[in-house]
Amino acid sequence: MWQYTLKRIFQGIITIWFIATATFVAMHSVPGDPLSSERATTPAIRANLEERYGLNKPILEQYVLYIGSFLKGDFGISFTQRNRQVNDIIREHFPVSATLGILAVTFAALGGVLFGALTALYRNRLPDTIIMFLVILGISVPSFVFAALGQLLLVNINNLLGFSLLPVAGWGTVGHMLIPALVLGMSTMAYVTRLMRSSMLEIIHSDYIRTAKAKGLPAARIFTRHELRNAILPVVTVLGPAIATITTGGFVVELVFAIPGLGRFFVQAVQQLDYTVIMGTTVFYGAFLVTMVILVDLLYGWIDPRVRVQ
């Protein structure tokens, strides 16, 4: 287990380095340079700015400096927002995205497991048909439509009630988070439901369930102890990639609901060509995702002893 953990961590570090390098190469092949979008500058000011951001050095030296500062955890200074560190931007906006993402993953996992188990228990009966229809809808409808519909629904509910039950946009209280998180987790919930259904169906027909029934165990105990516990395993494996899609897929929800998350900030930085912010955010997100995937892998090994043996 320790060896496996160390190996995964080492792989993760190499992957993050690759992401940082790919980002560096991508950003340095952008036509023009970061300062060309500025207002007309005199050569002296330009030289000063280049000196400030280290743009006058040879590309390899820039690369070494860039990796070096990343190792120190320093993502540099924003190009468009004077005197604002990329670190500060991340520190300020990432918790918002993370809160939203964690809530969405929680919704998706709980809802998916619950609905998936229900569909398997009521196979080919009404609850199954209804839920599977909703699942197909959840997989086929793009997130921005859900976001728009969610907001429309909130507006109508608030109008109908005559007071504001849940805020329509913005950030700050739990009320602000519920609907955006639900919308964000929707497609993952549909996906988890499908996965849970097939894994549950497989387990319901397995020998040890028949044994448990033959022993006379109560149905509730079979369900919680034997069926649910084993059926959940494949769900855990998709949670890592799910966290990835949910955190990076947050842009749309953040945009529609006016949530001050890192995703919205990233889109803004791209539109303004704020190079350090783009690079810092990408690498930060990449590192975050790699960490999450590794954590989920290790968690899986901890839940399912069979993985450890391999």
Add this chain to the structure above:
Amino acid sequence: MSNVMNRELQPQDFAPALALEDAHGLMRPSRSYWQDAWWRLRRNRRALLSLWIVLGLLAFALLGPALWRVDPARQDIDQISQAPGADRSAIIVAPYQPWNGLAMADAPMQTGVLGLGDAPSSQAVRVLWDALPGASGYRLYRNNYPIDEEGAFGLPIVDVMASGGGHYEDRLNLRPGTYYYTLVALDEFGGLTQRFETLTVEVPRVITVEEVRQRALVPDNQELAPGDTVYLAFHPLGTDYLGRDVLARLMSGARVSLFIGIVAPLLYVLLGVVYGSAAGFVGGRLDQVMMRFADFVVALPFLLFMILFQVVFGLGPGQSGIIPMMVALVLLQWPATARLVRGQILQIRQEAYISASRLLGARTWYLVLRHMIPNTLGVVLVTLTFAVPNAIFTEAFLSFIGMGVAPPTASWGSMSNEGLATMLTHPHELMFPAIFISLTVLAFNLLGDGLRDALDVRMRSLE
């Protein structure tokens, strides 16, 4: 089962079987793998329906513009944000004449302080008012919604600093519908007072003979006189916020969305097949290195890098942004197929028929082309079908956040983006492209499920 059980047994059932000549022959015509898969797919009604939907969407994109010959970029300024089935009638009036501020012959009766000087129309609303006691001036407001107790007056359109009665001609962006005008008395410093009068005006849509002729709304030889009704251009699915025909835009958007959605997966699946089969077949150290690289590419945060690539390629003026998006998709999405195909090739390499073929003297390229690649085609086809909705989603997502195709080009994603702004008042502008995206994704997903069952492919992941 039950048929056999319930059958009445006859004595001849117990007679010894005759030795037939062709007892070992094939009873049914033999079917190839693909024929068999097609047969199974045809029995799957959901998959078959999806196949028809996909064909229908392709026809919509390719043949649609030939049948519905409306320029998707043409703006119909008389019909902006019109929902499908909205009233298209317009009454013919004389060309616009300047107004002298006096009540005209066909003006409605003035009942209150605020009244109309002429029959209101989308050409102009002419407002007259009598003096309000104690007013030093007036401010006129216009609102699209009724003015209730605490309601706002709406858009201030004019200030008149004169104590007597006055008049104003409103020609500001008038659309057919109901307008609520409010006249507020001003004090001598131009400040608002509590004294106000309101007026509700129904504005009908009008058009001049010249405009009708210019837009060829009626045959050239038809006589037109003021008061006649003509019908404006027909838009089956309504118009968007710039007055463009939604159906025509959906068709040209379908070309963009389906082109990216189908061609990009074709390219990256092809790249994945070449890469994966090379790695799987060569094996050894090179295979390790190649698959490590694929792992790295998988680890890149996908949407962030899609956006990053859009920046890297940069859009010049007049470029649609379709090609950069395809290149980015291909660069980032090939590893999933490569992994899958490599796994398949490794598996097939162990099969007995490969050893047999080798024993018979088959060369390597023959093995690869004749046995390995055809045997992975089932998996590849299923991957491809599931890759299409993915690519369509990505395109829609990027266009939605404004990082996809550049504005004059329509795509379902960019149309949704434009429709979001007017979602509350004109939901059709968002709903139609959203329905098309959902329908396409749904059809390809169900088709993929059907193909997977028909080809009996065991897929470990549904990437």
